Amino acid sequence: MTIQLQGVRKVYPGRAPSLRGTKLEIQGPALWIRNALQAVRPTAATTPPVAALANCTLSVAPGEIFGILGPNGSGKTTLIKILAGLIRPTAGVGQVAGVPLAETRAIRRQVSYVSTTGWMGLEWALTAEENLHFFARLSGMPTALAKHRSDEALRALDLWADRAKSVSALSNGMRQRVIMARALLWHTPMVLLDEPLVGLDPHHRHALLQLIEGLARERGQTVVISDHDAEAVATLADRVLLLAQGQVAGYGTVTDLVERLRDRRIVDLITTGASAPDAVPPAAVSRVVRRPRPGPLGQVQWQVTVDARQSGALMEVIAWLERAGVTITELTERAPSLQDVLADEALSAAGQVTA
Ligand SMILES: Nc1ncnc2c1ncn2[C@@H]1O[C@H](COP(=O)(O)OP(=O)(O)O)[C@@H](O)[C@H]1O
Numbered sequence: 001m002t003i004q005l006q007g008v009r010k011v012y013p014g015r016a017p018s019l020r021g022t023k024l025e026i027q028g029p030a031l032w033i034r035n036a037l038q039a040v041r042p043t044a045a046t047t048p049p050v051a052a053l054a055n056c057t058l059s060v061a062p063g064e065i066f067g068i069l070g071p072n073g074s075g076k077t078t079l080i081k082i083l084a085g086l087i088r089p090t091a092g093v094g095q096v097a098g099v100p101l102a103e104t105r106a107i108r109r110q111v112s113y114v115s116t117t118g119w120m121g122l123e124w125a126l127t128a129e130e131n132l133h134f135f136a137r138l139s140g141m142p143t144a145l146a147k148h149r150s151d152e153a154l155r156a157l158d159l160w161a162d163r164a165k166s167v168s169a170l171s172n173g174m175r176q177r178v179i180m181a182r183a184l185l186w187h188t189p190m191v192l193l194d195e196p197l198v199g200l201d202p203h204h205r206h207a208l209l210q211l212i213e214g215l216a217r218e219r220g221q222t223v224v225i226s227d228h229d230a231e232a233v234a235t236l237a238d239r240v241l242l243l244a245q246g247q248v249a250g251y252g253t254v255t256d257l258v259e260r261l262r263d264r265r266i267v268d269l270i271t272t273g274a275s276a277p278d279a280v281p282p283a284a285v286s287r288v289v290r291r292p293r294p295g296p297l298g299q300v301q302w303q304v305t306v307d308a309r310q311s312g313a314l315m316e317v318i319a320w321l322e323r324a325g326v327t328i329t330e331l332t333e334r335a336p337s338l339q340d341v342l343a344d345e346a347l348s349a350a351g352q353v354t355a
């Protein structure tokens with residue numbers, strides 16, 4: 001196994017009590033700085049520790065594409081940072097590419113890591129191409145190979161035409177592709193991609209998905225990819241892990257996980273007219289998600305989960321809405337997708353009732 005985790009947990013320590021309220025003998029500029037710091041950090045009070053990841057056990061085979069899915073704050077980045085040797089778990093054991101989790105330096109040599117959040121660790125004054133050369137040379141790659149690999153990566157990420165632009169002049173999506181290109185320079189056993197699709201246009205999303213597939217299928221690299229949206233990842237991941245508030249809420253193939261909702265059907269509706277029906281939904285309805293649709297028309301978008309075993313369920317939903325004076329303008333009924341399973345788990349974890 002390329003990755004093996006057993007009972008891995010991560011708790012981020014809380015913030016210690018601030019100096020606020022304590023009597024300090026400081027005056028002049030020092031006092032001014034202290035006040036300024038307090039002004040920009042209004043939450044400088046004690047914060048409790050955060051259990052970001054609880055009891056995570058999983059294994060990933062060599063050459064597998066493994067998805068980590070969950071909403072914001074569910075622990076995806078924490079897990080990937082542990083796999084990348086950037087942070088140590090609070091508890092649990094495991095290994096990445098044969099290296100124990102505690103040996104973070106050795107792990108970092110086995111992985112190419114891509115994070116698209118925050119400061120991306122690029123040299124902003126250098127061009128896209130110079131960045132790739134710089135990081136390749138920094139790792140000790142011979143000049144000729146560095147040139148070859150960076151040319152290859154620039155083309156693979158559709159950055160060839162923009163290679164001479166400085167990073168500061170690139171759009172966010174382009175910068176994200178430079179980060180991805182950098183990860184192609186080394187043919188490490190592991191590629192860890194933290195939300196690489198976020199912020200890309202549909203064309204580049206599709207291209208990146210194909211590229212990622214190639215890394216596993218052609219180069220034989222093991223790929224771990226996270227996203228908060230399950231659909232894209234579901235198309236290429238061999239297996240996925242669902243996270244909800246730091247807890248493992250699902251683990252297996254997409255088919256197996258979707259199978260959990262085999263008794264449900266999803267009815268997607270767009271309506272206009274009256275507000276929400278106050279009447280209780282029909283018994284066949286297990287969940288109703290309702291949100292206004294952006295735009296001037298006052299449309300509302302609904303996602304109604306119904307019991308697939310009750311043959312009249314769809315008609316009951318329509319009658320329920322019409323009784324409330326709602327006009328249905330669009331209606332589609334479909335089988336649940338992985339995103340529906342993820343949403344279901346996230347709501348359950350948040351303590352909301354799903355039947
Ligand atoms: N360095 C940190 N210190 C304290 N809490 C953190 C830190 N990093 C993440 N967290 C918290 O841990 C939880 C999981 O975060 P994260 O792993 O970034 O989730 P995701 O990537 O799924 O959005 C969140 O509640 C987040 O606020």
Ligand SMILES: [Mg+2]
Nearest residue numbers: 076077078194
């Ligand atoms: Mg994250």
